[in-house]
Amino acid sequence: MSAFKNLKTRNKLLATFALLALVFTVALLLAYRNLQEMQQSQQRLVDEQFGLLLHLKDMRVDTNALRATLVTSALEQRMPETQRAGLRERLKDQTESVDFLVRQSAGDSRVAGLAETYKQVWAEFAAAATDEILPLLATGQYRQAREVILGPQSDRVERLRELGDQIVAVENAHIEQLMTQNKQRVESQRNGMVVVFCVVLVLMVLLAWVMARLIAGPLENLTRWAHQIADGEVSSQRPSEARRDEVGLLSEAFFDMSRYLSDLARNAERIAEGDLREDPEPKSERDALGNAFYRMVTNLRATLQDIQEGSMVLGAASQEILASTSQVVSSAQETATSISEITTTVEEVKQTASVASDKARHVNESAERTKQVSKEGQAAIASSMDGMRQIREQMHAVAGSIVKLSEQSQAIGEVVATVNDLAEQSNLLGVNASIEAMRSGEYGKGFSAVAQEVKSLSVQSKQATAQVRAILNDIQNALNKAVMLAEQSSKAVDNGYQQAEASAQAILTLKESIEESSGAAVHIAASSQQQLVGMDQVATAMENIKQASQENVEGTQQAEQAARNLHDLGKRLKGRVSQFQLGTASELDPLSEGRMMTSPPVGDLSKKV
Amino acid sequence: MSNERSEWDWDAVKHALRRALENEAVGGEPSAESAQQELRRRARELARPWSLEDNAETLSLLPFEIEGACYALEPDYVLEAFAAEALTPIPCTPGHVAGLIVLRGRMLPVLDLHVVLGMASQTGEGRRKVIVLSDGRMEFGLQCDRVLGTYELPLAQLQTENRGHSPYIKGITTDQWAVLDAGALLGDVSLVVDRTV
Numbered sequence: 001m002s003a004f005k006n007l008k009t010r011n012k013l014l015a016t017f018a019l020l021a022l023v024f025t026v027a028l029l030l031a032y033r034n035l036q037e038m039q040q041s042q043q044r045l046v047d048e049q050f051g052l053l054l055h056l057k058d059m060r061v062d063t064n065a066l067r068a069t070l071v072t073s074a075l076e077q078r079m080p081e082t083q084r085a086g087l088r089e090r091l092k093d094q095t096e097s098v099d100f101l102v103r104q105s106a107g108d109s110r111v112a113g114l115a116e117t118y119k120q121v122w123a124e125f126a127a128a129a130t131d132e133i134l135p136l137l138a139t140g141q142y143r144q145a146r147e148v149i150l151g152p153q154s155d156r157v158e159r160l161r162e163l164g165d166q167i168v169a170v171e172n173a174h175i176e177q178l179m180t181q182n183k184q185r186v187e188s189q190r191n192g193m194v195v196v197f198c199v200v201l202v203l204m205v206l207l208a209w210v211m212a213r214l215i216a217g218p219l220e221n222l223t224r225w226a227h228q229i230a231d232g233e234v235s236s237q238r239p240s241e242a243r244r245d246e247v248g249l250l251s252e253a254f255f256d257m258s259r260y261l262s263d264l265a266r267n268a269e270r271i272a273e274g275d276l277r278e279d280p281e282p283k284s285e286r287d288a289l290g291n292a293f294y295r296m297v298t299n300l301r302a303t304l305q306d307i308q309e310g311s312m313v314l315g316a317a318s319q320e321i322l323a324s325t326s327q328v329v330s331s332a333q334e335t336a337t338s339i340s341e342i343t344t345t346v347e348e349v350k351q352t353a354s355v356a357s358d359k360a361r362h363v364n365e366s367a368e369r370t371k372q373v374s375k376e377g378q379a380a381i382a383s384s385m386d387g388m389r390q391i392r393e394q395m396h397a398v399a400g401s402i403v404k405l406s407e408q409s410q411a412i413g414e415v416v417a418t419v420n421d422l423a424e425q426s427n428l429l430g431v432n433a434s435i436e437a438m439r440s441g442e443y444g445k446g447f448s449a450v451a452q453e454v455k456s457l458s459v460q461s462k463q464a465t466a467q468v469r470a471i472l473n474d475i476q477n478a479l480n481k482a483v484m485l486a487e488q489s490s491k492a493v494d495n496g497y498q499q500a501e502a503s504a505q506a507i508l509t510l511k512e513s514i515e516e517s518s519g520a521a522v523h524i525a526a527s528s529q530q531q532l533v534g535m536d537q538v539a540t541a542m543e544n545i546k547q548a549s550q551e552n553v554e555g556t557q558q559a560e561q562a563a564r565n566l567h568d569l570g571k572r573l574k575g576r577v578s579q580f581q582l583g584t585a586s587e588l589d590p591l592s593e594g595r596m597m598t599s600p601p602v603g604d605l606s607k608k609v
Numbered sequence: 610m611s612n613e614r615s616e617w618d619w620d621a622v623k624h625a626l627r628r629a630l631e632n633e634a635v636g637g638e639p640s641a642e643s644a645q646q647e648l649r650r651r652a653r654e655l656a657r658p659w660s661l662e663d664n665a666e667t668l669s670l671l672p673f674e675i676e677g678a679c680y681a682l683e684p685d686y687v688l689e690a691f692a693a694e695a696l697t698p699i700p701c702t703p704g705h706v707a708g709l710i711v712l713r714g715r716m717l718p719v720l721d722l723h724v725v726l727g728m729a730s731q732t733g734e735g736r737r738k739v740i741v742l743s744d745g746r747m748e749f750g751l752q753c754d755r756v757l758g759t760y761e762l763p764l765a766q767l768q769t770e771n772r773g774h775s776p777y778i779k780g781i782t783t784d785q786w787a788v789l790d791a792g793a794l795l796g797d798v799s800l801v802v803d804r805t806v
Contacts, residue, residue: 424692427756428738431671431690434759438669438684448759455758 006244009215016207023203027196034189041182049175052104052111053168059097060164063125066090067149067157070133074146079137087134091126098122110170118163125156218247225254234261264289274580276301304580311573318567325560332556336549343542350535353528360521360528367518374511381504388493388500395493399486406479409472416468423462430455666764672757672786673740675722679786680753681760686791688741688748690756693719701806707752710739717741718802719750722789725800726775744795 004012069087073079098119105111128148136145228235238255242248260283267280279297282290433451437444632640670681671690696708696719705724710717719739739750762782769780777797779790794800 428690428692431756431758435671435684435687435689438759452759459758 005214006248009246012211012214012245016211020200020204020207023200027193027200030196031189031193034192038182038186038189041178041185045175045178045182048104049171049178052101053171053175055097055101055104056164056167056171059094059101060161062090062094062097063122063157063160066094066129067153070129070137070145070149070153073137074133074142074149077140077142079134081138084134084138088130091129095122095126105167108170108174110174111167114163114167114170118160118167121156121159121163125153125160128153128156215247218243218251222247222250222254225258229254229258229261234258234265264293267293271297271300276304276580276582301580301582304577304582307573308577308582311570311577315567315570315574318563318570322560322563322567325556325563329553329556329560332549332553336546336553339542339546339549343539343546346535346539346542350532350539353532353535357525357528357532360525364518364521364525367514367521370514371511371518374507374514377507378511381500381507385500385504388497392493392497395486395490399490402479402482402486406476406483409476409479413469413472413476416465416472420462420465420469423458423465426458427455427462430458667761668764668767668788670760670762670786670788671740672760673738673751673753674755674757675753679757679784680722681762681782681786681788682740682742682791683788684759686742686744686795688743690738690740692737693739693750696752701804702802705800706802710750712741712750717748717750719752720800722751722753725794726777742791742795744792747795747801749795749800 007015066087069083073083102112102115102119105115132148133145133153136142136148235258237258243251264280270278276297280290280293282294285291430451430453433454434448437448437451440447669684671684671687672679672681674680691712693710696710698708699706699718705720707719707721710719717739738753738756740753740756741750742748766783767780767788768782777790777793779788781787
């Protein structure tokens with residue numbers, strides 16, 4: 001089988017076709033031979049059996065015709081010479097035919113005896129015809145001839161007819177037998193052909209299956225493999241079966257292609273993992289993918305180096321930008337806060353200015369009124385000066401009275417003290433009198449009542465003096481207060497008078513000041529109105545500035561966010577680039593080495609960042 | 610100030626002053642109405658019947674006050690009461706001797722009753738009344754703030770029980786007067802000061 005496998009497919013196909021052709025040829029030859037046998041058998045049948053029968057039939061017809069001619073001649077009683085010669089000729093032919101029959105049937109024992117008999121009878125018939133009848137006829141003895149003809153000669157004919165019938169019956173039986181034999185043979189031939197064709201069919205199917213198995217199966221596998229490769233599934237597994245035919249070679253080729261592709265895939269994988277240290281070697285100058293990979297790796301390495309440097313620069317720059325924008329953001333926020341505060345302050349100032357304007361207007365009006373009032377005040381202070389003068393005089397009078405009253409109350413106090421002393425003494429007197437009365441017993445009882453009354457009076461007078469003294473005390477306290485008040489009032493009135501004079505002067509001065517300030521108030525009102533308008537403008541401007549600073553803050557925040565994003569991007573980029581290993585680049589690319597030399601070392605930059 | 614002044618009813622003040630001046634002109638006599646009232650009051654007081662005298666035995670007492678506390682003496686040993694002008698303190702004497710006083714040419718020792726009764730005493734200053742006690746042999750004065758006069762106490766109102774441990778107190782009245790035993794005071798030799806310095 002392996003030998004067959006190792007055959008080239010062309011040879012395999014040729015061998016298969018040759019085998020099939022051989023089998024077909026053998027089958028056809030077999031069939032042809034059978035057909036020929038059949039044909040020969042049929043021919044033999046026709047030639048031998050049917051020829052004999054026809055011959056026999058011809059002979060019987062000729063015999064009958066001869067007899068008929070003889071009979072006719074005998075009956076017509078004329079027999080020309082030419083007719084007789086023809087008869088003799090015909091008899092002679094008939095005899096040859098009988099001989100032929102005998103010869104023909106010599107091989108067949110059943111017919112041979114009958115044919116022999118038929119020949120003898122015919123020989124008798126011919127002899128009779130030639131030797132008896134014809135001379136009779138020739139001599140004109142027609143009646144005798146007729147007798148001979150209708151006599152023995154007719155028996156002989158009858159005999160011949162019977163023999164012929166027997167021969168026909170035997171031959172028919174023989175033919176029947178041969179036909180049956182032929183039929184059986186055809187049957188067996190047909191069965192043999194069917195068997196042969198079945199065998200051939202099975203063989204063909206078997207061969208087709210084997211061929212399909214040997215060629216189409218591996219091709220299907222290879223097709224599947226090719227589909228897998230087309231789908232990107234590359235496996236460098238060597239096919240298990242080693243064959244040297246086209247399928248085997250195709251498998252080998254597929255294996256080589258797969259290995260090539262998986263090498264490429266491995267290279268691509270390595271590149272994807274960032275290992276750019278090795279260059280993929282192209283297999284030849286025509287290796288499009290290999291060359292492309294090589295160029296790709298070199299370009300990628302150069303690009304990555306550029307990106308690396310760029311990402312360093314970007315990282316540093318974005319860091320600085322981030323720091324700056326952070327500062328800017330904080331500054332902008334501080335500015336915004338300050339501006340907001342300023343805006344608030346300006347708003348407050350504006351409010352204040354508005355209030356001040358109102359106040360100024362109010363002050364202006366007040367100043368007008370004050371001017372009026374100060375005029376009235378001037379008049380009033382003149383009259384109040386008069387009043388003050390009167391008050392001073394009256395106050396002096398009141399103070400004099402109070403002083404006199406104080407002196408008199410002191411005199412009253414002395415009198416009351418005397419009365420109190422008297423009452424005390426009379427009380428003791430009463431007590432002593434009552435003691436004496438008690439000691440006097442019954443006789444002193446009346447005196448005791450008197451003494452009691454005296455004592456009671458003294459007590460009452462003492463109480464009265466106590467009341468008087470209390471009242472006097474109050475009076476004296478009041479007077480003391482009054483004196484003090486009078487003194488103070490007197491001084492106060494004096495001071496008041498002087499102050500009134502001073503205030504008159506002051507009011508006069510005030511009036512002048514008020515007139516001045518009224519003028520000033522008008523100016524202030526006008527100025528504060530202008531100030532208010534100015535403050536309004538300032539407030540609007542501040543509001544605009546505030547909004548702008550707010551937007552500024554938002555902008556800087558966005559800028560900061562952008563810087564942060566940029567920074568992140570730089571970091572990410574750096575991280576991505578650092579995943580690539582570019583170790584052998586400098587050895588491979590002198591240009592990049594030069595660039596690397598000029599750019600600062602990676603570590604330093606990253607530290608700086 | 611001006612408000613207060615303005616509230617004053619000057620007319621009322623003037624009227625009162627005028628009336629006072631009129632009274633003065635009459636001669637210091639009270640008005641007829643007030644005099645009538647006073648007289649009626651006194652009449653009612655005098656008209657009150659002296660029922661105790663008839664029904665019950667009474668005890669004559671001379672009540673006086675020291676620092677708000679009320680004491681009473683039986684007038685039997687009392688000579689007189691007078692207002693002391695000046696009390697001369699005697700050096701080197703026990704605390705109950707308040708000092709000496711001259712009464713109508715006689716030297717009279719004056720005792721501080723609170724010290725005698727063993728109570729804490731304030732200074733005798735201001736106690737200007739002196740009650741003079743005597744049983745014929747012994748004679749001294751008792752300082753007091755006020756002499757209330759004589760009083761007739763029904764004996765039923767004098768409680769001799771619960772009079773305390775002091776030997777000089779005879780009993781307590783229902784008005785919480787401590788009735789002193791003047792005889793015991795006068796006869797107590799412990800009060801006599803006989804000392805040479």
